[in-house]
Amino acid sequence: MNQTGLPARRTAHHLLMQITTEGRLMAELIAGGALAQLANDDRARAQRLATDALRGLDRADRMLKPYLKKTPTDHVLNALRLGVIELCGGEAAHGVVNAYVEIVARNKRTQSMKGLTNAVLRKIAAEGPEGWHKRAVPLTPGWLRQPLVAAWGRDAVTAMEAVHFGGAPLDLSAKTDAQAVADATGGQVLASGSVRIMNAGQVSTLAGYATGDWWVQDAAAAIPVKLLGDVSGLKVLDLCAAPGGKAMQLAAAGADVTAVDLSSRRMERVAENLARTGLKARTVVSDAFAFTEGGFDAILLDAPCSATGTIRRHPDLPYAKDGSEFGALIDQQESMIDHALSLLKPGGRLVFCTCSLLPDEGEVQIEEALSRHAGLTVEPPVAAGIDPAWITDEGGLRLRPDYWSDLGGMDGFYMAVLRKPA
Numbered sequence: 001m002n003q004t005g006l007p008a009r010r011t012a013h014h015l016l017m018q019i020t021t022e023g024r025l026m027a028e029l030i031a032g033g034a035l036a037q038l039a040n041d042d043r044a045r046a047q048r049l050a051t052d053a054l055r056g057l058d059r060a061d062r063m064l065k066p067y068l069k070k071t072p073t074d075h076v077l078n079a080l081r082l083g084v085i086e087l088c089g090g091e092a093a094h095g096v097v098n099a100y101v102e103i104v105a106r107n108k109r110t111q112s113m114k115g116l117t118n119a120v121l122r123k124i125a126a127e128g129p130e131g132w133h134k135r136a137v138p139l140t141p142g143w144l145r146q147p148l149v150a151a152w153g154r155d156a157v158t159a160m161e162a163v164h165f166g167g168a169p170l171d172l173s174a175k176t177d178a179q180a181v182a183d184a185t186g187g188q189v190l191a192s193g194s195v196r197i198m199n200a201g202q203v204s205t206l207a208g209y210a211t212g213d214w215w216v217q218d219a220a221a222a223i224p225v226k227l228l229g230d231v232s233g234l235k236v237l238d239l240c241a242a243p244g245g246k247a248m249q250l251a252a253a254g255a256d257v258t259a260v261d262l263s264s265r266r267m268e269r270v271a272e273n274l275a276r277t278g279l280k281a282r283t284v285v286s287d288a289f290a291f292t293e294g295g296f297d298a299i300l301l302d303a304p305c306s307a308t309g310t311i312r313r314h315p316d317l318p319y320a321k322d323g324s325e326f327g328a329l330i331d332q333q334e335s336m337i338d339h340a341l342s343l344l345k346p347g348g349r350l351v352f353c354t355c356s357l358l359p360d361e362g363e364v365q366i367e368e369a370l371s372r373h374a375g376l377t378v379e380p381p382v383a384a385g386i387d388p389a390w391i392t393d394e395g396g397l398r399l400r401p402d403y404w405s406d407l408g409g410m411d412g413f414y415m416a417v418l419r420k421p422a
């Protein structure tokens with residue numbers, strides 16, 4: 001690791017700039033090589049810094065406000081935000097202040113702001129972690145907070161924000177024996193059967209990774225497949241399959257799985273995951289709408305969505321997005337439900353799910369599908385660990401980040417089992 005910390009800090013700053021001003025997602029930036037030039041330790045540090053800054057961004061801005069007469073340019077503001085995160089996280093003031101002053105000074109357009117950066121960060125250092133801890137939990141940006149409050153109420157959104165701020169533990173799905181995986185990894189088996197590890201560290205060093213005894217999958221994300229019950233011997237289509245968490249669950253449960261995904265790059269991940277776990281599925285790179293083979297006993301449609309249920313692990317999302325793409329996703333989900341139903345055999349079941357907190361991508365999709373398709377019914381959601389209070393009026397299952405909050409929460413998800421008339 002570089003002793004000055006400057007390469008990691010500059011990279012964290014660059015990530016923050018691209019996320020907050022260009023609408024890029026962290027995962028996409030990292031996949032595109034944003035961390036590639038760094039040493040291993042610096043990579044982890046840069047990613048951690050940017051992630052912590054995004055989780056605490058609203059609180060960092062509130063700490064900065066009394067020291068700024070007007071909002072500085074994004075380059076300076078993001079340097080100050082990172083400085084606040086580090087100083088309030090207990091890093092030594094001298095190194096932090098110097099590094100962010102340097103980042104501001106290196107840019108021709110902001111070099112005149114280095115004095116202000118220095119002065120503000122010194123004041124933040126004097127206020128210290130006490131000032132940070134006494135401030136309220138960071139609020140979700142307004143464009144998303146507003147529809148969430150409309151859907152779930154202010155108290156629920158406040159509870160979700162507390163869980164978002166806390167980040168996410170690591171959840172695993174076991175290929176066969178969840179208790180054995182928990183014993184080997186120091187995790188605990190949740191009521192739903194997933195294994196949860198607090199403070200897991202590097203995934204690939206956990207026991208059972210190389211032997212493919214488990215795969216990473218949030219506890220909420222593992223429930224849609226469980227709603228299908230015993231799938232052994234059934235012909236099951238996973239219509240949006242990559243990176244393959246649900247396809248592996250289906251294969252491990254003995255289904256004859258066809259996994260379809262539009263993205264060849266993401267489908268490579270499915271192939272790698274299947275190879276590591278020794279599970280089998282037919283993989284097809286195709287647009288779901290161009291896949292027209294029918295006669296499936298069951299179909300899993302984990303449709304592309306806003307991903308607003310995954311903010312615990314992806315705090316960049318509310319800053320990279322503004323909701324403008326969501327209408328197109330909602331229309332696509334509706335068409336995908338209709339297409340999936342056409343590929344089911346009579347009497348077959350479709351599990352529709354999205355990792356979204358927006359009812360338009362969940363409850364409303366099912367209500368509308370029922371009104372479009374005569375004879376279509378919703379099957380009651382049955383699986384271990386489900387609280388009856390999570391079942392919705394139309395018969396689906398609504399999962400929220402603030403459920404199991406004492407254990408670290410869960411992804412926000414919606415799911416429903418539809419049965420096609422026989």
Ligand SMILES: C[S@@+](CC[C@H](N)C(=O)[O-])C[C@H]1O[C@@H](n2cnc3c(N)ncnc32)[C@H](O)[C@@H]1O
Binds near residue numbers: 241261262302305
């Ligand atoms: C929510 S992710 C699926 C996660 C996956 N089911 C799992 O459990 O690992 C949605 C997937 O839909 C794929 N996708 C997006 N548009 C698609 C389309 N028109 N046809 C097929 N797949 C599509 C994306 O490439 C992405 O991998």
